Amino acid sequence: MTATAPTLEHPLELRGIHAAYGRIEVLHGVDLVVPHGEVVALLGPNGAGKSTTLLVATGQHQASAGCVHVAGRHVNGARPDALARAGVCTIPEGRGIFRNLTVRENLRMATYQGVSEDHVVDVAVTRFPRLGERINQVAGTMSGGEQQMLAIARGLATDPGLLIIDELSMGLAPLIVAELYEIVAGIASDGVSILVVEQFARTVLGVADQAVIMQHGRVIATGPPADLEAELSAAYLGASS
Amino acid sequence: MTEPQSTSNPAERLHANVAEIHVPEPSADTETLLVKLGIMLPMLGIVLILLAWYNASDTAFVADQIPMLISGGLLGLALAVVGLGLFIRFSLARILRFWLARMVVEQQAQTDRVVEALARVEAAVRNPNGSN
Numbered sequence: 001m002t003a004t005a006p007t008l009e010h011p012l013e014l015r016g017i018h019a020a021y022g023r024i025e026v027l028h029g030v031d032l033v034v035p036h037g038e039v040v041a042l043l044g045p046n047g048a049g050k051s052t053t054l055l056v057a058t059g060q061h062q063a064s065a066g067c068v069h070v071a072g073r074h075v076n077g078a079r080p081d082a083l084a085r086a087g088v089c090t091i092p093e094g095r096g097i098f099r100n101l102t103v104r105e106n107l108r109m110a111t112y113q114g115v116s117e118d119h120v121v122d123v124a125v126t127r128f129p130r131l132g133e134r135i136n137q138v139a140g141t142m143s144g145g146e147q148q149m150l151a152i153a154r155g156l157a158t159d160p161g162l163l164i165i166d167e168l169s170m171g172l173a174p175l176i177v178a179e180l181y182e183i184v185a186g187i188a189s190d191g192v193s194i195l196v197v198e199q200f201a202r203t204v205l206g207v208a209d210q211a212v213i214m215q216h217g218r219v220i221a222t223g224p225p226a227d228l229e230a231e232l233s234a235a236y237l238g239a240s241s
Numbered sequence: 242m243t244e245p246q247s248t249s250n251p252a253e254r255l256h257a258n259v260a261e262i263h264v265p266e267p268s269a270d271t272e273t274l275l276v277k278l279g280i281m282l283p284m285l286g287i288v289l290i291l292l293a294w295y296n297a298s299d300t301a302f303v304a305d306q307i308p309m310l311i312s313g314g315l316l317g318l319a320l321a322v323v324g325l326g327l328f329i330r331f332s333l334a335r336i337l338r339f340w341l342a343r344m345v346v347e348q349q350a351q352t353d354r355v356v357e358a359l360a361r362v363e364a365a366v367r368n369p370n371g372s373n
Contacts, residue, residue, distance in 0.1 A: 008252050036252045071252075071259040078264045086258035087251070161255025191250045 009072025010035055011162040011193040012057055012088075017066035019049075019056050026052050028217045029066070032195075034162065039184060039194045041204040041225070043232065044214035050197045051093065053214070054166055057195070058090045059083045070162070085113060089160035093167040093197075095151040099140030103131055106139050106150055110157040124153035127183065145176035152180070156187065163187065166197045174203070181207045201232055276331045282324025289317030 012034040019027040027049050034040045042050050055061035057068060059080040068076050070088060084090070097106050107120045125132035128149040134142055139150055148168060155163060165184070169177040185207040188194050198204045205211060205225040213221040213231050221231035293313020297306040 008256055011252060011255055071256040073259050073264070075259070075262070075264050077266070078262055082262040083259075086262050087255040159251065159254065161251040161258070191252060193252070 008036065009069070011071055012195060013067075013069040013072075014053070014057060015067040015069070017053065017056055017068070018064045019052050019061060020064050025064070026217050027056070027063075030214070030217070030219055032057075032212055032219065032222075034193050034195050035210075036193055037188055037191045038209040039188045039196060039204075039207055041201070041208035041211045042195060042197045042214065043201045043204070043211055044199070046199060047216075048214040049217040050199070050214055051166060052217075054090070054164055054195070054197050058088055058164060084158075087159065087161035089155040089158055089163050091151045091155050091163070091165045091168070093170060095147050097139050097147055097150050097154070099147075100138065102138055103135050103142075103150055107154060107157060110154045113158055115157065115159075120154075120157035123157050124150075127156060127187075128153050143176075144172050145180065148172065148176075148180055149183075152183065152187075156192075160192060163192050163194045164197070165194065167199060168196060169198060169200050169203045177203050178206075272331055272334070275327050276335075279324050279326075279328025279331060282327070283321040284324075286317040286319070286321030286324060289313045289320065293317065 010033050012032070014030055014032040017027050017030040017032075018025060030049070030053055032040075032042070032053065042053065044050050052061060056063050059068075059075065059078050059082075063076060067074055070078075070083065070086070075083065098109065101109075104117075104121065107124055108117050110120050111117050121135070125135070130146060131149055131153055134146060139147060142150070152165070168180055168184070172180070181204060184194060184196065188207075188209075196204050196208065201211075208225050211221075211223065211225045211228050211232075212219055213228060220234075221228050290313060293309045296313065297309045300306060
């Protein structure tokens, strides 16, 4: 027998996930794997079930069937805050920042795990120097890109093992989006696994290691972005991507 | 205030943290509750019986003793019986489940030993001189 190096389970694995809102089932057996240190793009047109998949993965919506595995552990029914404390960090659509608080005060909100404010600010400013310049500015008065940077910085301050980003490009200029995705790629290179939910596919494919295309609550294609051109076109049916 | 652990990488940290979170299992939680109920109900029943006995022994009139026997003695007896039933039912289920799991593990270990022995026998048959 040969000795094998111990391998860690995937940070996130969904198996045969079904989910419903009331009687209406919106996910019909979704399988998804986010490997270590990789960026996985979850793509699909509006109403494909991407955000519901994200909600199931983060414990905010219960799957009616199937398994949610985080770091190899079956976590169906686990509280979302418990998963967040364990290192599953979600950056929601719309950023989820406190617009009437300053950047520093927003970052202070990430000290709930017992991390010092100085450390949180240090991590944020190191990754996003622009936030350092705006540290005492009210968050709502910053540009959309800077607000998204603040949202990501607040998530990173908790030292997540799995980062889930919902619609990062929402309402942002293409140049800013490209800059943000470069930062996302940098975060992944530090060993953080990332699941990006995106409606506008082209913006994320440049940094994604794997892409998963959803349509009508099902995964229709999975693989390296370069291999999924045909499926992408079919999924979006001519929609702007 | 503390700084986050920097000794392990994000994946190892996630594994360590996820291993510690509580994942509710509705059926197991209900079973635990019923076992606790199975312990508490007989205790409550015995207390009611003792109270009934104490109050009934305080008077010589049978007409006064009967209500105490009914409200204390019979209710206490019923609680004790129901509680014991619950306790036995769910304790037995746990013991049988544990026994079954142990059987499966032992069976698996036994199978592994047999497979290993067969592999050794096969190796010996293929190479009777014992040289590589």
